[in-house]
Amino acid sequence: MTPNNESFEGAINKIAVRSLMENRRSIKPADFSDQRVQDEIVWQMLSNANWAPTHGMTEPWRFFVYTDAAKLRLGKRLAKIYEQITTPELRKPAKAEKLIANAERSSHLIVIAMKRQASEKIPEIEEVQAVACAVQNLHLTATAFGVGGYWSSGAAICSEQLRDHLGLSNKDCVLGLFYVGYPKTEWPKGCRSPIEDKVVWRAD
Numbered sequence: 001m002t003p004n005n006e007s008f009e010g011a012i013n014k015i016a017v018r019s020l021m022e023n024r025r026s027i028k029p030a031d032f033s034d035q036r037v038q039d040e041i042v043w044q045m046l047s048n049a050n051w052a053p054t055h056g057m058t059e060p061w062r063f064f065v066y067t068d069a070a071k072l073r074l075g076k077r078l079a080k081i082y083e084q085i086t087t088p089e090l091r092k093p094a095k096a097e098k099l100i101a102n103a104e105r106s107s108h109l110i111v112i113a114m115k116r117q118a119s120e121k122i123p124e125i126e127e128v129q130a131v132a133c134a135v136q137n138l139h140l141t142a143t144a145f146g147v148g149g150y151w152s153s154g155a156a157i158c159s160e161q162l163r164d165h166l167g168l169s170n171k172d173c174v175l176g177l178f179y180v181g182y183p184k185t186e187w188p189k190g191c192r193s194p195i196e197d198k199v200v201w202r203a204d
């Protein structure tokens, strides 16, 4: 390959990376088809998540994957947790039903958790940030495979009850649930306000 060709390939790759980021979309279970996502794809998502940056090499991301009968049980457990933690005045049956329906409609559910370092040397916020980086890797990989998903962070999901059920300690925390499935609709388009509005750039 000539040097010119190499730089051309490099440019194409950069465009591909940008396009992957731009096309990463939150797609909800109501928009999933019945098609099951292959376990191998979910493993690719998880294994790319594992390459997230990590201060002090604590690698604090933990994932609990549920599919088939297990995802249905998790949906029901979340509905029960919702009922337990919500005061009767605020309780809405539709919310509990949605947690069950979301599990039914998804191919896989991935609980996203942060495992606290035993020494607690690294600030907790940095551990949460590292997990968020891991989830971005996971989500981008799903996008590359044409798999939809979304990070949900409702109160029942991020509850102490779910954390305890997973066998995590009270220093750890559940940061959300990543719903996985193939979209049945056209891949949605996203939008963002200009980056120039969010940057301060100084050279003096």
Ligand SMILES: Cc1cc2nc3c(=O)[nH]c(=O)nc-3n(C[C@H](O)[C@H](O)[C@H](O)COP(=O)(O)O)c2cc1C
Pocket: 024, 025, 026, 027, 150, 151, 152, 153, 154, 176, 190
């Ligand atoms: C930490 C985190 C938590 C989120 N929790 C929820 C949630 O509980 N419910 C929800 O509808 N979307 C949730 N989202 C997804 C956002 O709604 C979504 O990213 C946003 O609408 C932008 O859409 P896009 O991801 O397709 O670009 C969450 C996203 C992040 C990063």
